Amino acid sequence: MRLYAVCVYLFLYIPIGVIALFSFNAGRHASQLQGFSTKWYGKALSNPFVMDALETSLIVAFTSALCASVFGTMAAVALQGIKGPIRAAFDLLIYVAVMIPGIVIGIATLIGLVTVFDQLNPLIAAIWPNGFTPPKLRMGMGSLIAAHTMFLMALVVIIVRARLAGMDRALTEASSDLYATPMATFRQVTLPIISPAILAGFLLSFTFSFDDFIIAFFVAGSETTLPIYVFSSIRRGVTPEINAIGTMVLVVSLLMLITAQLLLQRGGKKQNDSR
Amino acid sequence: MGACTPADSKTIAELRGVTKRFGDVLAASDLNLSIREGEFLSFLGPSGCGKTTALRMLAGFEAPTEGDVLLDGDVVNDLEAHHRPVNMVFQQYALFPHMTVAQNIGYGLRQRRPRLPKEQIADKVSKTLEVVQLGGFEDRKIWEMSGGQQQRVALARAIINEPKLLLLDEPMAALDRKLRKEMQIELQDLQRQLGITFVLVTHDQEEALSMSDRICIMRDGRIVQVGSPQELYDRPNSRYVADFVGTSNFFDGKVADQSGELTTVCLNNGLHVRGTPVGELISSGEVTISVRPEQMTLHRQGDGLAVEVRNRIFLGEHTEYLVNHEALGDFLVLSPRQSELTEGAFGVGDKAIVSWEDSAALVLDRN
Numbered sequence: 001m002r003l004y005a006v007c008v009y010l011f012l013y014i015p016i017g018v019i020a021l022f023s024f025n026a027g028r029h030a031s032q033l034q035g036f037s038t039k040w041y042g043k044a045l046s047n048p049f050v051m052d053a054l055e056t057s058l059i060v061a062f063t064s065a066l067c068a069s070v071f072g073t074m075a076a077v078a079l080q081g082i083k084g085p086i087r088a089a090f091d092l093l094i095y096v097a098v099m100i101p102g103i104v105i106g107i108a109t110l111i112g113l114v115t116v117f118d119q120l121n122p123l124i125a126a127i128w129p130n131g132f133t134p135p136k137l138r139m140g141m142g143s144l145i146a147a148h149t150m151f152l153m154a155l156v157v158i159i160v161r162a163r164l165a166g167m168d169r170a171l172t173e174a175s176s177d178l179y180a181t182p183m184a185t186f187r188q189v190t191l192p193i194i195s196p197a198i199l200a201g202f203l204l205s206f207t208f209s210f211d212d213f214i215i216a217f218f219v220a221g222s223e224t225t226l227p228i229y230v231f232s233s234i235r236r237g238v239t240p241e242i243n244a245i246g247t248m249v250l251v252v253s254l255l256m257l258i259t260a261q262l263l264l265q266r267g268g269k270k271q272n273d274s275r
Numbered sequence: 276m277g278a279c280t281p282a283d284s285k286t287i288a289e290l291r292g293v294t295k296r297f298g299d300v301l302a303a304s305d306l307n308l309s310i311r312e313g314e315f316l317s318f319l320g321p322s323g324c325g326k327t328t329a330l331r332m333l334a335g336f337e338a339p340t341e342g343d344v345l346l347d348g349d350v351v352n353d354l355e356a357h358h359r360p361v362n363m364v365f366q367q368y369a370l371f372p373h374m375t376v377a378q379n380i381g382y383g384l385r386q387r388r389p390r391l392p393k394e395q396i397a398d399k400v401s402k403t404l405e406v407v408q409l410g411g412f413e414d415r416k417i418w419e420m421s422g423g424q425q426q427r428v429a430l431a432r433a434i435i436n437e438p439k440l441l442l443l444d445e446p447m448a449a450l451d452r453k454l455r456k457e458m459q460i461e462l463q464d465l466q467r468q469l470g471i472t473f474v475l476v477t478h479d480q481e482e483a484l485s486m487s488d489r490i491c492i493m494r495d496g497r498i499v500q501v502g503s504p505q506e507l508y509d510r511p512n513s514r515y516v517a518d519f520v521g522t523s524n525f526f527d528g529k530v531a532d533q534s535g536e537l538t539t540v541c542l543n544n545g546l547h548v549r550g551t552p553v554g555e556l557i558s559s560g561e562v563t564i565s566v567r568p569e570q571m572t573l574h575r576q577g578d579g580l581a582v583e584v585r586n587r588i589f590l591g592e593h594t595e596y597l598v599n600h601e602a603l604g605d606f607l608v609l610s611p612r613q614s615e616l617t618e619g620a621f622g623v624g625d626k627a628i629v630s631w632e633d634s635a636a637l638v639l640d641r642n
Contacts, residue, residue: 170369176356177363178383192373
């Protein structure tokens with residue numbers, strides 16, 4: 001049994017280890033090690049295509065994580081006040097949203113948006129004043145951010161809900177007992193207490209969006225995110241440069257995940273201590 | 276304590292025919308109660324008797340299903356908690372974990388509009404901390420404070436606002452026994468010093484008896500009896516109250532003669548006992564006689580119930596005897612040390628005669 005477990009872990013992590021190892025390869029072939037070098041990192045970071053894709057990925061990840069955190073928190077707080085079958089239905093839908101494979105979200109969003117755009121574009125053109133070129137809705141950065149926000153929101157709702165559920169209801173009652181309006185209570189009591197969860201949700205969302213390939217592949221239009229760039233370059237063969245990009249993405253993602261985990265743990269502990 | 280709450284003092288809060296339902300559950304039923312300005316009133320009863328619901332309706336966390344809640348003469352049924360000049364000390368204190376002691380205590384003052392100057396708030400906070408004997412603890416974090424200190428912070432956070440009513444929801448439940456005694460005395464001192472009306476919810480009869488001017492005893496969502504601790508002890512209106520406040524011996528029987536000032540009750544063994552009727556007796560005549568153990572005396576001979584001593588516990592100023600009567604079963608007799616010194620103590624197995632004054636026997640509703 002133990003041997004089996006070791007094999008599973010080796011199978012999972014050896015390829016990742018190999019990528020990290022070969023990213024420091026001095027030679028240009030991915031199959032044989034020829035000494036240590038960081039030149040591929042330099043090369044990757046000076047490649048304008050890589051930097052463009054990185055910029056797109058960062059903008060998309062930051063914006064969609066921010067939107068997901070704001071809307072997800074709002075949804076979580078609102079759901080906290082609802083009881084009964086409506087809440088059960090929403091809970092179910094949220095878990096379903098997290099479980100749905102990326103490819104389904106990708107295709108569905110693509111078809112949905114293209115259909116809507118096809119309906120809207122003639123309308124916009126019709127009401128637009130003569131002499132100006134009407135704007136045309138198309139797949140791109142906007143649709144990418146929208147699609148990511150949608151599926152990340154479910155994630156934020158789940159994280160923030162867990163924190164809200166663990167919060168002593170007497171705290172908000174105490175606040176209103178001390179003359180704070182519902183808005184003031186939210187600002188002064190609820191928000192500070194759930195903020196570690198919101199921040200953790202933001203970091204996780206950022207990571208998920210930054211790493212996402214499948215959904216981005218369908219809805220990015222002409223935009224190229226880093227995972228899409230990596231995918232398209234692999235078709236020309238795996239170079240140490242790709243390994244270097246992969247390793248950097250891996251390190252950044254891991255750091256964010258660890259930070260998120262620490263935030264959730266520390267936040268929870270502090271609250272329990274004060275009981 | 277009676278001096279600070281004259282009976283004719285003004286009513287500060289009132290429940291008028293208040294009923295509260297949660298779905299099918301009747302949490303409070305037709306509560307009628309006037310709370311007098313400056314008094315220390317306790318709601319006493321077992322868990323689930325509706326005492327916390329009553330408190331939460333005064334605080335504004337729950338609205339009554341029927342009836343009215345009045346504060347200072349105004350109906351406040353639908354006035355939300357943050358508009359009520361009432362503050363609460365929560366069972367688990369509910370201190371804000373992300374704020375310092377001073378920030379917690381100043382919270383109520385910071386919500387005032389127009390805003391109070393910062394210096395004024397800081398000044399009031401440190402004065403209030405002095406009152407609860409936590410001077411200099413302003414910048415401490417909540418989790419650095421012990422349970423007793425946290426309770427004082429919770430108290431300070433409420434009294435700094437000079438509320439019309441201070442509501443306390445089982446505030447001592449989380450403290451150990453010794454600390455609880457200390458806090459009870461402090462709480463009483465504080466109440467006299469501030470003159471704020473205190474409304475306490477507790478299931479601990481000792482706590483209610485020692486601290487309150489008046490106690491409101493509740494059962495199954497209803498008020499059973501309201502009165503001073505002495506009134507409840509001496510003139511309980513039902514077996515439930517007599518049993519809840521202090522210890523008593525109960526003998527079931529039927530009313531045999533109700534013509535005179537005293538009622539004669541035929542006990543289940545055929546024995547006739549006279550007693551003082553309290554409250555309304557139900558028509559079926561099914562009653563119980565209640566006699567406090569300290570109002571019974573043990574003799575070697577004379578009139579009374581012939582019993583056998585089963586157990587003797589020496590308690591210092593008193594001795595507690597468990598005695599057995601052939602037909603009535605076991606009951607308790609509390610004998611003062613002085614009578615033992617003059618008459619000599621009874622040993623286990625001794626035969627004895629138990630007697631009591633007619634006025635000590637209360638004829639009560641059996642429920």
